[in-house]
Amino acid sequence: MIAPRPDALVVEAVRSGGAPVATDPLDAEAIVWLDPKSPEGLSTVLAESRHVRWVQLPFAGVERFVGAGVLDPRIMWTCAKRAYGEPVAEHALALALAALRDLPQRSRAHRWGRQSGTSLFDQRVTIIGGGGIATDLVSLLAPFRARVSVVRRHVEPMTGVERVVGDDGLDAALDDAKVVVVAAALTPATKGLLNEARLTRIGPDGVLVNVARGELVVTDDLVAVLRDGRLGFAALDVTDPEPLPETHPLWAIDTCLITPHTANTAEMAAPLFAALVRENVERFVAGVPLVGVVDLNEGY
């Protein structure tokens, strides 16, 4: 069943994955849930169902569904983690290059100016989070010979990454990075991770890029360190609160660039989500493990 309402691309994906599309919750063995903002709607559909064994959620981040207590542990939950890595990693690189090359300042200029800018070649980049965004960003950074550190819970070697460290290596990985990209799931453990002390470690020549969730950064601390230059630049695709109100002080800071959660637009996501649904339907029909399974203990 595709709910709350069917989408042509997803219907085609389910069918080409080898399954019929149920229209009555009572008939459904699986639900592809398309509304990222309505865990309550999903609860209602689940309450009307009897045979559902699997629910596919639409976003990579599932903190809203976790928070609403919808994730019944008796069924299998998958989300779109790893499916949207490419466009989000691309956006992170675009923001980092723009910051290093002074493109925000140039976008506001109405006259020629002095030479400025820093090359990304051979620089140190730290990625917080070891999921699909990190993996795809490492690929984009490879031709720059960037020296990449990844900070993640599961410390294991990653291709193209110089250092993989756990939480206890975070501070050191911030100290020597030119660019820090936040690409981790939002969980109780990561909320507020980048506070004043940690932002200061990135330093006056450093660039912070956040393409994950606004709540991983303490917004008031970010305002403070940008204002007095303890942090060089912040490029944010996500904010806390979101959307950021027009009166917020971040809008007035020249060393801050904000995009309105567009790393992965609906247009970019649609074909990637359809491909994921097709793959998971094929796997469900064949009885093999699904991709993007949510770990209910870890919350992502």
Added chain:
Amino acid sequence: MIAPRPDALVVEAVRSGGAPVATDPLDAEAIVWLDPKSPEGLSTVLAESRHVRWVQLPFAGVERFVGAGVLDPRIMWTCAKRAYGEPVAEHALALALAALRDLPQRSRAHRWGRQSGTSLFDQRVTIIGGGGIATDLVSLLAPFRARVSVVRRHVEPMTGVERVVGDDGLDAALDDAKVVVVAAALTPATKGLLNEARLTRIGPDGVLVNVARGELVVTDDLVAVLRDGRLGFAALDVTDPEPLPETHPLWAIDTCLITPHTANTAEMAAPLFAALVRENVERFVAGVPLVGVVDLNEGY
């Protein structure tokens, strides 16, 4: 001899390449000329010399020296072509991503906005010019699976490039490109190459990036096609005239981003030029062919 005045990095490069540094033109067998704006000064030094067999010029583009008639065909001329490919290719990618991801517009925003932007993944990119910038840009584009066309005089296969075409293939390569990067030498044959008809071919959804020389694009035509939306966006590191006067209409066009010839800043260029000098001195001492030799017939 290093002229018009020695530079510490270049002195070190010549010495580590295996040659002493002459201080009198009469003693010099080779000159490393460091002032890109003074072909006349170089003429004066050459007139005082007797044994010079090789001159190393500082920039990739040598049109100013060609125009001044300084390039005596009885001696060997090398320039920095291919030496600066990496930072210039990086800047081209930064400009293209910024344009596709609407970063100039976002840099001027003071409020949240609607979703917008296009991904570079799987897009068609046309590069005009087949030198060092093109080669390095192809490497940076590889992880995006960009489908690259190169337009160049010498039509021969290039690694990672889907199509290499000559001048007769230029129009078709503009028609289907999402991004067009100008990275060719300025010669009588390329001056004004991108006129109104060709800019229109790139189209209302297309992005023009110029990291070569402003004169390859007809500036008045560019203003016209940007103003009425026949071209989607222009990101320029070089302009004609340069510097672009404050009164120029391009400054007022929101779909134009201008950086002040900073793709390869003096800071980025210095170590790359020193490495080139060292390599060419080693080659000169060993009697093997130099790199970056200027073809006096082609003018680059």
